[in-house]
Amino acid sequence: MPLFTPGHRKQHKFYPLMPQPFGYRVLEQIERWIKGPLFGCRMCGNCLLQETAFICPMVCPKGLRNGPCGGSTPERCYVDERYPCVWYEIFKRSFAMGREHKLLEVLPPVDWGQMGSETWYGVWKSVRAVGVRRFVGGMASRDAATRARVWDSVFRPIRQPDWWGGDDQPHPPAYTEPVSELERRLKAGEFVVATEIAPPLSTATGKLIERIEQVKPYVAAINFTDNPSATPRMSSLACSKIALEHGAEPVLQMTARDRTRTGLQSEVIGASALGVRNMLVIAGDHSRLGPSPMSRADILDVDAVQMLWILRKMRDEKKYLDGRALKEPPQFFLGAAASPFASAPHFQALREEKKVNAGAQFFQTNLIFDTDHFEVWLNALARRNLLGRVYILAGITPLKTLKMARHLHTKVPGVVLPERILKRMEAAGDGAQQEGLAIAVELIAAIRKLQGLNGVHIMAVGWEEIVPTLLQEAGLAPAAV
Ligand code: SF4
Numbered sequence: 001m002p003l004f005t006p007g008h009r010k011q012h013k014f015y016p017l018m019p020q021p022f023g024y025r026v027l028e029q030i031e032r033w034i035k036g037p038l039f040g041c042r043m044c045g046n047c048l049l050q051e052t053a054f055i056c057p058m059v060c061p062k063g064l065r066n067g068p069c070g071g072s073t074p075e076r077c078y079v080d081e082r083y084p085c086v087w088y089e090i091f092k093r094s095f096a097m098g099r100e101h102k103l104l105e106v107l108p109p110v111d112w113g114q115m116g117s118e119t120w121y122g123v124w125k126s127v128r129a130v131g132v133r134r135f136v137g138g139m140a141s142r143d144a145a146t147r148a149r150v151w152d153s154v155f156r157p158i159r160q161p162d163w164w165g166g167d168d169q170p171h172p173p174a175y176t177e178p179v180s181e182l183e184r185r186l187k188a189g190e191f192v193v194a195t196e197i198a199p200p201l202s203t204a205t206g207k208l209i210e211r212i213e214q215v216k217p218y219v220a221a222i223n224f225t226d227n228p229s230a231t232p233r234m235s236s237l238a239c240s241k242i243a244l245e246h247g248a249e250p251v252l253q254m255t256a257r258d259r260t261r262t263g264l265q266s267e268v269i270g271a272s273a274l275g276v277r278n279m280l281v282i283a284g285d286h287s288r289l290g291p292s293p294m295s296r297a298d299i300l301d302v303d304a305v306q307m308l309w310i311l312r313k314m315r316d317e318k319k320y321l322d323g324r325a326l327k328e329p330p331q332f333f334l335g336a337a338a339s340p341f342a343s344a345p346h347f348q349a350l351r352e353e354k355k356v357n358a359g360a361q362f363f364q365t366n367l368i369f370d371t372d373h374f375e376v377w378l379n380a381l382a383r384r385n386l387l388g389r390v391y392i393l394a395g396i397t398p399l400k401t402l403k404m405a406r407h408l409h410t411k412v413p414g415v416v417l418p419e420r421i422l423k424r425m426e427a428a429g430d431g432a433q434q435e436g437l438a439i440a441v442e443l444i445a446a447i448r449k450l451q452g453l454n455g456v457h458i459m460a461v462g463w464e465e466i467v468p469t470l471l472q473e474a475g476l477a478p479a480a481v
Contacts, residue, residue, distance in 0.1 A: 028118040045114030048159045051102045053093040060086050062257075062286055065107045066305035067091070067351040069283050070339030070366055071413025078413035079286045091347040101168070103350055106309050106358050108164035109261055109302045119158060126154045163322065166309060170357045170389070174316035175331075180277035181249045182221040183333040186362065186391045191448065192455030193476050194251065194364065194393055195467050196223035199234035205242060208234075211464045216248040217481045218471045221278055223251040223364070223457070227258060230290025237267065240276045251335065252276045255284025260301045261310065261321055268311055272330030280335040280364060281307040305358050308336060312359030336360035338392070340368065340377035341416045349380035352390070362391040364457040367408065369417045369439075371446040378452050387452030394447050396456050398470055399425060399436030400463045437470060444474040 028043070035041035035056075039049055042058035048065065049056065061079040062069055068087035071078030077085045094100045127135050130153050138150025160166055178184035185192045195218075197211050215222060224239035240250035252271050254264065268279065283304045287295040302310065310321050311334055318329045336355045342348055352363065368374045374394065381387055399405045405425040409417040421439060428435035444456055456476070458467055471477045 024118060024121070027120055028116075031118045031120055043116050043118075044110055045117040045119060046108075046110050046159070047119040048107050050155050050159060051105055051107060052090045053097055053099055053102075055086065055090045055093060057086055057090060059083070061288070062283055062303070063110075063300045064283065064303045065110070066303050067103065067354060068343050068347065070337060070342050072343045073413070074343065079288055085343070088343050088347070091343065091350070095346075100350060104168035104354050104357065105160075106166035106168065106305055106354065107159060108161065108166055109306050111161065122158055123154065126157050129157075130154055168354075168357060171312060171316065171359065173312075173361065178333070179331045180221070180333045182251070182278050183361070185220050186454055190220075190455075191453075191476070192391075192393065193219045193458065193471060194221045194223060194455065195219045195458040195460065195464070196225055196251075197239070197464055198225050198228060198462065199236065199239045201233055203234070205234075208239060208242060209246060212243050212246050212248050214465060215467045216246070218468050218477055219458075220455075221249040221251050223253055223280060226253040226255045226282075226284065227290075228285065230257065230285045230287045230292075232292075237271055237274075237276070240271065241274050244275050249278065250276055251278040251280050253280045253282065254307070255282055256300045256303050256307055257284035257287065259307070261306075264302060264307060264310065265314060265320060268314065268330050268332070269326075272332060277332055278335065279311065279332045280337070281311070282337040304336060305354055308334060308355055308358035308360055333361055334359050335362040335364060337366065338363035339366045339414045340374050341366060341370070342414045345373075345377045345380040346383075348377060349384045349386065352381060353384045353386055356386060356390045360390060362393065362454075364393045365395045366414045367395045367397045367412075367417075367459065368443060368447065369408070369415070369421055371443065371450070373416060374447070375450055378450055382452065391454040392452060393455040393457040394453060395459055396440055396443055396447075397459045397461060398440040398463060398466055400433055400461075400466075401436075402426060402428075402432050404461075405432075405436070437466065437473065440470055441473045444470075444476070 032041070032043055039054050040056040040059060042056055044058050057065060061077060064087060068085055068091065072085040072088050074088055075084070077083050091103065094103055130150065135150055135154060138146055141147055178187055182192065182194065195215050197208065200208050212222065222243055224236040224243070226236040227233055236253045240252045243250040254267065271279065281304050283300070311332070313319050314326055315329050315332060318326045320326055338352050339348060378387070402425045405417060405422050408415050409422050424435055424439065425432055447453060447456065458470065460467055468477065
């Protein structure tokens, strides 16, 4: 058997009984022994240590490859509190090393065919393609830019295979006329209101339709959440179709947790054919938080940044992920979630920039109860020149009960409910609902004064009937209603 066979490296882990050439096995073991202790390497075979300040991100319970999730904090991972958030550590070290620009590169989904295999032979082939002399000469150069260029010419093909072709640059949409009412109103400069409805837990659609009819006159669009808290419900796509039939404009939500790269592309084409014109992608709550035994969502096939990248390419470059031409591409206004209270504002701002570069045209934020901190996040976005490049809708939730306020105060990752709001809810006693409504009205008034805001996204969490009253009291109800 030859020591190395071109192409043999691919897919061997899925055929574990096939004999592996001796040279690969030796290299694999050496790489494992060296990179494991040094970098926490998990031998994914898709090495991206160059972009992650030499910390392996494969320990992230969500398998994210493009930055922290909305629940990350400086102290801990929200999924497994025994450990720090690996992405917080990566961002911290990247900023300390002056390598934060590396974090903007959109990194591809894992090629699972490479899982467990070595990468050093690929690096060697890359060095030979560049030319051994040129590589050694470049790396010996006194000019840092030359060193960086030569280094990159070797490692770029390893982390950015041809089938992906990602980069770190913005890509404005390839169309000019708005494709949805939500986009039209935002482009027209209106202060826009959207809301969301959690899909039913059964096939009964009566309550869903009632809620759609209730909120429809007041909002530009209605999001239908996608199995929130990793709990199965009617699909967001089915609810979106029902909304269209009742004259409302839907926002189809898609979590990375419940998608493969193939399923994602297929669903988006189907949704567009059905007339859905707004799509929002999020990573989704980890399956450990749901009621069923934990699924394989511990490793996502694609993350939210990759989803944005894939969808933008389908729409604007008329290509499937595999490069096949897409003759009649889907049309949509593409959104993402933003988490102003996760990790640190300047880390999150970099993460939001990556999402905008990948294709996000609008953000709907996590719940806002602390407008001062929210402004800090907006300022961090302004420093990265993001305001005006992406529409931002601030997430507002009217508190229905004291129990809900207590839950949000202590238990929900990425949400900061300040002590003063909790105290107001406690003092309200039987008038908790009225107090919760008053707090939401005050928050909207404060948020409207902030720079770079384009609207609000009301997340009433099972209290959708309050949306019309809230918008009337906040002065956001249309005159005609
Ligand atoms: S907090 Fe989120 S990004 Fe950080 S390690 Fe945990 S799951 Fe991954």
